[in-house]
Amino acid sequence: MHEPTIELDPPGSAAGSSDDMTTNTPVGEAESMTRRSMLHRVGVGAATVVVAGIGLGSYRVFDNGVLDAGDGTAYDAWANWRADGTPLGTVAAAILAANPHNTQPWIFHVAADSVELFADPTRRTGTLDALDREHHIGLGCALENLVLAADARGYQGTVTLLPDPADPTHVATVALTAGPSAPSALHDAIGDRHSNRGPYTSGAVPIEVLDSLDAVAAGLDGVNVRWFTTPADLAAMGALIIDATRAIIDDELQSTDSFAWFRNNRDDIDSHMDGLTLDAQGLSPVVLAVAKMLPATSRTAGDSFWLDQTRTVHTATAAAYGVITVANPDDPALRLIGGRLLQRIHLAATVQRIGLQHMNQITERIDRDATLAQRSTFASEMDALLAQPGRHVLSTFRIGYPVRAGRLSPRRPVNQVTR
Amino acid sequence: MTRSSSQLLSVSARLAAIGGSLGVVAGVAQATIGNRIPDWTGNKDSHVALGLLTIALGASVLVAARALRTAPVPRPETLTATTLWFAIVAVVCSTTVGRLWIIPGALLLAAAGVTLAACGWPSFRRVVATNWLSGLLGLLGALEMLMAVSAASAITVAAGLVAGGMLIAAAILSRSGRRTMVIVLVAATVPFVAATWWTIITPVLTVVALAIGLVTSRTVRPRAAGRGARLDRQSVG
Numbered sequence: 303m304h305e306p307t308i309e310l311d312p313p314g315s316a317a318g319s320s321d322d323m324t325t326n327t328p329v330g331e332a333e334s335m336t337r338r339s340m341l342h343r344v345g346v347g348a349a350t351v352v353v354a355g356i357g358l359g360s361y362r363v364f365d366n367g368v369l370d371a372g373d374g375t376a377y378d379a380w381a382n383w384r385a386d387g388t389p390l391g392t393v394a395a396a397i398l399a400a401n402p403h404n405t406q407p408w409i410f411h412v413a414a415d416s417v418e419l420f421a422d423p424t425r426r427t428g429t430l431d432a433l434d435r436e437h438h439i440g441l442g443c444a445l446e447n448l449v450l451a452a453d454a455r456g457y458q459g460t461v462t463l464l465p466d467p468a469d470p471t472h473v474a475t476v477a478l479t480a481g482p483s484a485p486s487a488l489h490d491a492i493g494d495r496h497s498n499r500g501p502y503t504s505g506a507v508p509i510e511v512l513d514s515l516d517a518v519a520a521g522l523d524g525v526n527v528r529w530f531t532t533p534a535d536l537a538a539m540g541a542l543i544i545d546a547t548r549a550i551i552d553d554e555l556q557s558t559d560s561f562a563w564f565r566n567n568r569d570d571i572d573s574h575m576d577g578l579t580l581d582a583q584g585l586s587p588v589v590l591a592v593a594k595m596l597p598a599t600s601r602t603a604g605d606s607f608w609l610d611q612t613r614t615v616h617t618a619t620a621a622a623y624g625v626i627t628v629a630n631p632d633d634p635a636l637r638l639i640g641g642r643l644l645q646r647i648h649l650a651a652t653v654q655r656i657g658l659q660h661m662n663q664i665t666e667r668i669d670r671d672a673t674l675a676q677r678s679t680f681a682s683e684m685d686a687l688l689a690q691p692g693r694h695v696l697s698t699f700r701i702g703y704p705v706r707a708g709r710l711s712p713r714r715p716v717n718q719v720t721r
Numbered sequence: 722m723t724r725s726s727s728q729l730l731s732v733s734a735r736l737a738a739i740g741g742s743l744g745v746v747a748g749v750a751q752a753t754i755g756n757r758i759p760d761w762t763g764n765k766d767s768h769v770a771l772g773l774l775t776i777a778l779g780a781s782v783l784v785a786a787r788a789l790r791t792a793p794v795p796r797p798e799t800l801t802a803t804t805l806w807f808a809i810v811a812v813v814c815s816t817t818v819g820r821l822w823i824i825p826g827a828l829l830l831a832a833a834g835v836t837l838a839a840c841g842w843p844s845f846r847r848v849v850a851t852n853w854l855s856g857l858l859g860l861l862g863a864l865e866m867l868m869a870v871s872a873a874s875a876i877t878v879a880a881g882l883v884a885g886g887m888l889i890a891a892a893i894l895s896r897s898g899r900r901t902m903v904i905v906l907v908a909a910t911v912p913f914v915a916a917t918w919w920t921i922i923t924p925v926l927t928v929v930a931l932a933i934g935l936v937t938s939r940t941v942r943p944r945a946a947g948r949g950a951r952l953d954r955q956s957v958g
Contacts, residue, residue, distance in 0.1 A: 345936070346853055346854060349854065349857055349929070349932075349933055349936075350853075350857065352929055353857045353860060353861060353929065353933075356861065356864060356922065356925060356926050356929060357860070357864055359921075359922040359925075360864035360865075360867055360868050360922060360926070361864075361867070363868045363871065363920055363922055364867045364868055364870070364871045367871065368868075368871075368920055369868060369869075369871050369872035369873065369877065369917060369920070370871055370872055370873035371873070372873065373873035374766060374767075375766055572766050587919035588919045588921065591919055591920040591921060591922075592921060595920075595922065
């Protein structure tokens with residue numbers, strides 16, 4: 303049987319309004335069609351809005367590197383650090399070292415028989431590292447990687463710290479002489495070492511593992527590591543770190559100097575190839591993706607997030623704290639040696655799949671208070687926690703078994719840090 | 722088609738041919754020496770890939786220009802699609818080759834404007850309105866491809882490109898019925914979603930694409946654009 307037909311413009315067409323509709327059907331059916339047409343238009347409009355929203359989100363995925371975290375020129379250094387067997391190759395390993403706020407405060411002069419390490423004074427973090435403590439520690443970390451890489455490449459590396467008293471930026475000379483190739487587990491871990499700012503599991507780090515991390519200090523004079531593992535110690539250290547974090551946030555200059563090294567989008571990462579990134583914050587994949595799709599956060603919003611993470615993740619899930627101690631934290635040589643120890647511990651932890659995060663809020667406040675000539679409660683409280691007369695904190699970190707792997711941080715390539 | 726429309730199409734085809742050719746040259750320059758002339762090419766991190774993309778899009782414009790010149794009587798749908806494509810390429814490539822795109826981009830925008838004039842605003846508007854949902858589906862496919870090309874993993878890139886391409890194909894073939902549409906959409910998007918579910922945006926995109934795909938496969942389509950269609954009542958809704 304032939305069904306009745308209607309004449310209408312296609313749904314969604316510009317001419318499809320009820321005014322234009324002609325029909326040979328009863329009035330009720332025409333009204334139904336009008337409602338249907340209206341519903342159709344509403345549906346099409348809603349779909350358009352939703353697709354527009356998806357368009358914005360998709361563009362953010364594309365533009366902010368949601369699907370290519372850790373990929374691209376800014377991260378090439380992590381893939382290529384073993385390729386060069388010459389002295390220049392030792393620099394490729396050195397630039398992967400831990401360093402404050404990923405400032406990469408180094409310059410290298412490379413010769414056939416030596417590598418000179420210089421501090422780059424333009425890469426300081428201002429009031430956040432008021433006495434250049436972290437600046438020197440980071441250089442010590444790079445020095446350790448450089449020496450390990452020299453050994454692995456068949457060079458005997460002989461280190462002279464601060465070789466030129468007239469030039470405080472000349473922090474080390476590593477003389478290279480031919481020797482047997484001595485690759486090591488620590489060397490092999492250089493490309494896998496990342497600061498892990500994510501949550502750690504509730505599993506304790508066994509004492510024998512801590513002893514093995516202690517053992518890497520052999521040959522480094524004047525520096526030690528003190529472990530905090532008991533619940534009371536963990537609580538006390540955690541509370542002090544949270545207080546220090548809050549003090550930094552409340553200090554606008556420190557907060558501003560810290561925020562200056564945060565790279566909030568992929569363009570900044572590709573352009574600067576340094577700084578802290580969302581990728582390296584230890585967030586879950588979903589939270590990280592959403593954070594990268596949203597607009598960049600303000601300094602104050604970032605500070606609130608940092609304090610919240612410090613309280614609910616960093617201190618809440620730390621299995622242990624390690625504190626590098628020295629007799630005089632203002633001594634640049636001890637800072638460099640302490641940096642070497644810190645790097646060794648981080649590499650040794652990486653070998654054992656232990657996560658490590660540098661937590662320098664306490665020392666950042668101690669040094670800030672010193673430059674402001676104000677009495678530091680953090681210095682006295684830290685000394686009390688250490689309970690080691692004559693020794694003081696150089697740097698602090700937490701360790702534990704990580705829930706998720708740490709992610710890569712951007713690095714400037716070798717040709718940008720050699721002169 | 723009137724004589725003036727034919728003349729307009731001839732002008733449009735020439736503008737597009739020159740713009741597309743210059744675009745291909747700009748793409749070649751970006752792919753080969755883009756990193757050596759960053760002030761001209763936009764200082765792009767992936768200059769080779771962006772150069773190749775520009776070459777491909779420029780070539781597609783050349784194909785469209787040739788079709789405009791040789792087609793005896795272009796349909797309103799063809800003219801509308803050509804107008805939009807010229808404009809899209811003009812905008813997209815402004816982000817791929819920096820200043821090298823200034824002249825090709827301007828020529829393509831002019832070509833889009835002339836093609837639109839030849840098509841006529843009422844026809845253009847009617848074709849766009851008639852195919853709006855299919856257009857949204859195609860746009861979702863393009864967005865999927867946009868996300869895919871930024872992925873680090875080659876497998877994810879491939880899955881995303883296939884997914885996006887299939888969504889675009891589904892938009893074009895939306896007359897083929899609901900079951901086919903569902904199969905195509907699911908098969909197209911599931912692998913990419915599985916690889917990128919944590920972005921939230923790809924699962925949402927898939928759900929929306931599925932919904933739009935189902936609607937477009939059910940929607941009665943006109944027999945000819947620009948006229949009211951005579952439809953069987955049972956097939957409506």
